[in-house]
Amino acid sequence: xxxxxxxxxxxxxxxxxxxxxxxxxxxxxxxxxxxxxxxxxxxxxxxxxxxxxxxxxxxxxxxxxxxxxxxxxxxxxxxxxxxxxxxxxxxxxxxxxxxxxxxxxxxxxxxxxxxxxxxxxxxxxxxxxxxxxxxxxxxxxxxxxxxxxxxxxxxxx
Amino acid sequence: xxxxxxxxxxxxxxxxxxxxxxxxxxxxxxxxxxxxxxxxxxxxxxxxxxxxxxxxxxxxxxxxxxxxxxxxxxxxxxxxxxxxxxxxxxxxxxxxxxxxxxxxxxxxxxxxxxxxxxxxxxxxxxxxxxxxxxxxxxxxxxxxxxxxxxxxxxxxxxxxxxxxxxxxxxxxxxxxxxx
Numbered sequence: 456x457x458x459x460x461x462x463x464x465x466x467x468x469x470x471x472x473x474x475x476x477x478x479x480x481x482x483x484x485x486x487x488x489x490x491x492x493x494x495x496x497x498x499x500x501x502x503x504x505x506x507x508x509x510x511x512x513x514x515x516x517x518x519x520x521x522x523x524x525x526x527x528x529x530x531x532x533x534x535x536x537x538x539x540x541x542x543x544x545x546x547x548x549x550x551x552x553x554x555x556x557x558x559x560x561x562x563x564x565x566x567x568x569x570x571x572x573x574x575x576x577x578x579x580x581x582x583x584x585x586x587x588x589x590x591x592x593x594x595x596x597x598x599x600x601x602x603x604x605x606x607x608x609x610x611x612x
Numbered sequence: 613x614x615x616x617x618x619x620x621x622x623x624x625x626x627x628x629x630x631x632x633x634x635x636x637x638x639x640x641x642x643x644x645x646x647x648x649x650x651x652x653x654x655x656x657x658x659x660x661x662x663x664x665x666x667x668x669x670x671x672x673x674x675x676x677x678x679x680x681x682x683x684x685x686x687x688x689x690x691x692x693x694x695x696x697x698x699x700x701x702x703x704x705x706x707x708x709x710x711x712x713x714x715x716x717x718x719x720x721x722x723x724x725x726x727x728x729x730x731x732x733x734x735x736x737x738x739x740x741x742x743x744x745x746x747x748x749x750x751x752x753x754x755x756x757x758x759x760x761x762x763x764x765x766x767x768x769x770x771x772x773x774x775x776x777x778x779x780x781x782x783x784x785x786x787x788x789x790x791x
Binding site for chain 2: 523550551553557590594597599600
């Protein structure tokens with residue numbers, strides 16, 4: 456290997472080492488949500504697609520142990536009202552640190568929310584703001600609870 | 613030339629990924645040991661109040677071996693360690709040892725006090741703050757729980773454990789420092 460190639464390899468190693476050694480402040484990522492068109496009548500469904508780093512789990516919305524922090528998605532908007540939030544079916548996972556199997560989400564999953572137009576909604580574009588509270592662990596450690604801010608573009612018809 | 617550079621990059625990435633796997637496996641197998649005394653840094657001092665409202669400094673423990681454990685009631689792996697620490701406190705107290713638990717629960721004593729009582733925790737527990745977290749975890753604070761610092765009699769950090777390790781690993785380190 457000549458000196459240039461060696462330098463590139465060394466730089467790559469350093470960069471990868473820095474990434475591998477870094478803390479994991481956010482193991483859960485949210486895909487950009489699709490724009491919501493709010494009709495005059497009826498309900499609409501919004502989807503939030505999430506991706507969790509391999510090896511980690513987040514507690515489901517209904518954990519089996521009282522001390523665990525559940526996942527919670529809440530919305531705040533003057534244009535729509537939340538009818539219901541539908542979390543995916545949780546996975547039951549055995550853990551070394553819990554007598555009861557854990558109720559968790561892992562990998563890629565989706566949360567659906569049913570909305571209806573708010574009575575005082577003004578027609579036109581806007582944003583729907585959401586907060587996703589979660590707490591992630593792997594089999595050796597847990598990360599502090601986090602709240603992700605979600606912003607969904609919408610158009611009130 | 614470009615082809616050779618690409619080959620070198622590919623080889624470097626491959627070596628890196630294999631190396632990462634090997635070193636991870638190696639880490640799982642190696643015996644955990646305290647740092648040599650000459651390489652230990654001082655444990656930063658802080659003042660906190662315990663569950664009885666009594667203020668204390670970490671520096672008050674100088675002359676003792678201390679296991680400083682950052683934990684939270686919502687942390688499953690932390691729950692595994694607590695019975696070990698209760699036992700260590702009981703067995704090693706007379707040899708100059710103490711466990712100091714620092715809870716990072718957002719709900720404060722409302723969450724922590726009932727937990728202390730239900731688990732019959734016999735060691736001192738305090739509530740953490742961002743200031744203490746930064747002293748021990750840098751700018752972002754403590755990012756993973758449990759995180760434990762094993763502190764020698766001179767108030768220096770002999771080892772740090774991020775995540776759950778075995779009871780025996782803790783015990784071996786404490787025995788070495790208490791010797």
